Amino acid sequence: MTSADETPVRVGIFGLLGSGNLGNDGSLEAVLGYLRAEHPEAVLDALCGGPEAVTTRFGIPATRLHWYRGEYRTASRAGAIVAKGLGKLVDAVRTAAWVRRHDVVIVPGMGVLEATLPLRPWGFPYALFLLCASGRLFGTRVALVSVGAAPIGNRPTRALVRWSARLAAYRSYRDTPSRDAMRAMGVDTTRDEVYPDLTFSLPTLRASTPSGPPGPVGVGVMDFHGGNDDRARAEEIHRRYLDGTIGFVRALVEDGRPVRLLSGDEVDTPVVAAILDAVDSPLVTGAEAASLADLMKEMAAVDTVVATRYHNLICALKVGTPTLALTYAAKSDALMAQMGLGTYCHPAHEVDADRLLEQFRALEQRSAELRRTLTERNLVAVRQLQYQFSALDSALFPAADHAHTHAMREAP
Structure with missing residues (x-):
């Protein structure tokens, strides 16, 4: 007080x-x-x-x-x-x-x-x-x-x-x-x-362990055009990313798998629409998430996630759903390694639908083991962020000088 x-x-x-x-x-x-x-x-x-x-x-x-x-x-x-x-x-x-x-x-x-x-x-x-x-x-x-x-x-x-x-x-x-x-x-x-990404400190809903036949797959998409140094090739990169993602979603549908298209930014909406238009199937639906909590609920409701946007990956990993990353920067590779899934990365710049499907199937074969790994890594991330918040207290809130500093700023 x-x-x-x-x-x-x-x-x-x-x-x-x-x-x-x-x-x-x-x-x-x-x-x-x-x-x-x-x-x-x-x-x-x-x-x-x-x-x-x-x-x-x-x-x-x-x-x-x-x-x-x-x-x-x-x-x-x-x-x-x-x-x-x-x-x-x-x-x-x-x-x-x-x-x-x-x-x-x-x-x-x-x-x-x-x-x-x-x-x-x-x-x-x-x-x-x-x-x-x-x-x-x-x-x-x-x-x-x-x-x-x-x-x-x-x-x-x-x-x-x-x-x-x-x-x-x-x-x-x-x-x-x-x-x-x-x-x-x-x-x-x-x-x-x-320290881990701050999102790991948020409350979360744990994914349930799948039972029975293979269930739905979450595919997190992104309006991806490459990085700051790729401006000259932006449209080519986007077309390759979109074509590869469409090919992957189409292969899942051919296997009878329901697909839930997920995004993390308003700018991703056209990508969701393009995939829905290209893969005309009742098995493919788009989700509308207004918050990370909504996105985590979607991630927890599917068996497996394949995602591009960084915080889509975090949401999936945080709820404990086995995840394959379409990576476009070192941050995604580092996150996947931190959570014990470093093997399951695929370049967003060069999406190969056949290779991606192969990696996806390998991921699902280890689903139970990877869920246990994610549970352990999430506990570690929460503890590390608790330590950071304690460090912030010491660095930012030295109680003795609050009133003095503010009074000096308000002085005429």
């Missing part, structure tokens, strides 16, 4: 939250669960991509991340180009003012230090740099918690990401390759720890 003469600590949450990506919102949910349990007196708000959605679902005030609402649309007309440029200046002032009002800002999970999907330097990387620079300027502790990182080829993006990480007061990563990537980019990671 906060005594009468103390000002409650103000905690901000930052990121592309409320924008339709279920994984990002799951990371927010995990951090809010920790804060409400361990720091119920804290005053919470967010600077995020979808403030209305965040306020409606999570019950905290939220401010739009970018002043210019067309930030992530390509600017072709002169007016839009000028507005986008002006927005960069306005966002610098807005971000600094928002950061200054807080004692602590947390960036919950997400791949904020990577460019494994198409990304422009002056979008989110610039926003993250403004956050971390403002934190250093005003003495606000900025924490990058269980975030993802990866090698970045684009020089401006790499520079912004490197300086963001250097300026943060606390860093932890969701896998070892992420920490290695930041070290290779010139960040001192000596004190940085590796």
Whole structure:
């Protein structure tokens, strides 16, 4: 409890939250669960991509991340180009003012230090740099918690990401390759720890053990066009991914297996529609999940999962369903290895339906054994995240200086 003469600590949450990506919102949910349990007196708000959605679902005030609402649309007309440029200046002032009002800002999970999907330097990387620079300027502790990182080829993006990480007061990563990537980019990671993805701390529904004939298969799809360095081949990569996935789903249907198409972001909807159109069968249906909890329920209701999007994999692994990953970045391979399923990976850039079906059948033959392995690995992940939350308490909430720091900021 906060005594009468103390000002409650103000905690901000930052990121592309409320924008339709279920994984990002799951990371927010995990951090809010920790804060409400361990720091119920804290005053919470967010600077995020979808403030209305965040306020409606999570019950905290939220401010739009970018002043210019067309930030992530390509600017072709002169007016839009000028507005986008002006927005960069306005966002610098807005971000600094928002950061200054807080004692602590947390960036919950997400791949904020990577460019494994198409990304422009002056979008989110610039926003993250403004956050971390403002934190250093005003003495606000900025924490990058269980975030993802990866090698970045684009020089401006790499520079912004490197300086963001250097300026943060606390860093932890969701896998070892992420920490290695930041070290290779010139960040001192000596004190940085590796913990599981924050989603593993969420409540979950355990999958039931299948009995009887082979049951439904969950296929998690993604609007996949390759990474930031694949822009010239984006359509070719997408076509190959889609054709391979369609071929795999068609083979499952020919075996009489019901298929449930799953996604983790609003942008994946056209891929679900394309597969439903190509494989015209009552055995193939699409699921609509509004949260990671909904997605986990879907994952728990199938015998086996084959998925691409990172947080689809996490949901399936977390509920204990044997999973095969269509991997597009080191984070997916690292996650599968961490959970004891490193053998069951297939490249998303080169989906081969026949080879994928072969791997799928091998996975199902070991289903009972892999379910036991997942149960054990999930317990380990939960314990590791409990340890991280204790470490966060020590790093971010030194009780003695809360009231003093906040009073100084509010002084005229």
